[in-house]
Amino acid sequence: MxxxxxxxxxxxxxxxxxxxxxxxxxxxxxxxxxxxxxxxxxxxxxxxxxxxxxxxxxxxxxxxxxxxxxxxxxxxxxxxxxxxxxxxxxxxxxxxxxxxxxxxxxxxxxxxxxxxxxxxxxxxxxxxxxxxxxxxxxxxxxKLVHNLAMRRYFKNKASPTFVKEFDDEAERIVSVGAAGDDEGTKIFDMYATSMSWGSFAFGLPNHTRLAQYDNDMTS
Known part of the structure; x- marks a missing residue:
């Protein structure tokens, strides 16, 4: 433990x-x-x-x-x-x-x-x-993800593809960070990747989010 x-x-x-x-x-x-x-x-x-x-x-x-x-x-x-x-x-x-x-x-x-x-x-x-x-x-x-709004929205739905992508990428980035490699920083700086703030901003203000991953999604 x-x-x-x-x-x-x-x-x-x-x-x-x-x-x-x-x-x-x-x-x-x-x-x-x-x-x-x-x-x-x-x-x-x-x-x-x-x-x-x-x-x-x-x-x-x-x-x-x-x-x-x-x-x-x-x-x-x-x-x-x-x-x-x-x-x-x-x-x-x-x-x-x-x-x-x-x-x-x-x-x-x-x-x-x-x-x-x-x-x-x-x-x-x-x-x-x-x-x-x-x-x-x-x-x-x-947590890496604490988006309660999206959790409620997808409660009885299949998880979107970016969730699996995020989980896989998170594991890799944590590993390289623990090893002292700066690769994680480079990935985060790439705005269009699934691990950047811009790609899926968990509960952040509207101006920091991209529409396709808007965490106020209602439909």
């Missing part, structure tokens, strides 16, 4: 988690939670099972690690600032499933950009990667 591997094999000094549910409110900055004890954000729209606050978790933050993340990003040319936001379900739900507590492994949440630009995310990953040399694990929380 991945959690056992993180805890027992890697034994990290801390975890930096980039949540798909944490988007910066500042167009020019990445936000980093610097809370000592981040609150749990129960951000589950229309989901009474979780919104009733019965689910709790012992979460430990780290102002020191948070400030280090900010410094690391700034040194890499990415503006960042500390906030006291709390931890959304994109982080605490998956970690809670595998860790009874994070008391011994502090977790710092890092936001996504307020805009969607693949080169910016590649740069963000490159900047954070240096933290691994000092025993910090970096986790990106969120």
């Amino acid at each position: 991945v959690w056992n591997y993180i805890k027992d094999e890697l034994q990290p000094k801390g975890i930096v988690a980039i949540s798909a549910h944490f988007t910066s409110t500042d167009e020019s900055k990445i936000l980093v939670d610097i809370s000592e004890k981040p609150i749990l954000i129960h951000d589950f729209p229309d989901h009474p099972l979780y919104d009733n606050f019965e689910y709790t978790w012992d979460l430990q933050g780290s102002p020191e690690l948070g400030e280090r993340v900010i410094t690391t990003l700034k040194d890499f040319g990415i503006d960042a600032m500390g906030v006291h936001r709390g931890c959304d379900h994109g982080v605490w739900v998956p970690f809670r499933r595998g860790m009874k507590s994070s008391a011994d492994i502090p977790i710092v949440s890092v936001s996504m950009f307020s805009y969607h630009c693949m080169p910016s995310y590649v740069k963000l990953g490159e900047a954070l990667s240096s933290l691994r040399d000092d025993g910090i694990v970096i986790v990106a929380s969120g």
Whole structure:
């Protein structure tokens, strides 16, 4: 299990988690939670099972690690600032499933950009990667696909062909990325490929989407 591997094999000094549910409110900055004890954000729209606050978790933050993340990003040319936001379900739900507590492994949440630009995310990953040399694990929380509108639309229909293409390409890109190859970056930069932001933008603003893969499809 991945959690056992993180805890027992890697034994990290801390975890930096980039949540798909944490988007910066500042167009020019990445936000980093610097809370000592981040609150749990129960951000589950229309989901009474979780919104009733019965689910709790012992979460430990780290102002020191948070400030280090900010410094690391700034040194890499990415503006960042500390906030006291709390931890959304994109982080605490998956970690809670595998860790009874994070008391011994502090977790710092890092936001996504307020805009969607693949080169910016590649740069963000490159900047954070240096933290691994000092025993910090970096986790990106969120599925490759989280388009609930399309999921509902195709509920009783055959999956479109681009779904299989996407799954196959995703596996290859993750593999080359793990191997330190930059082929993934080149593929993402090709606007017309099935893996680019433009080909199928999952829940992104209208101006970033192509009509043939519009995620507001209703017919």
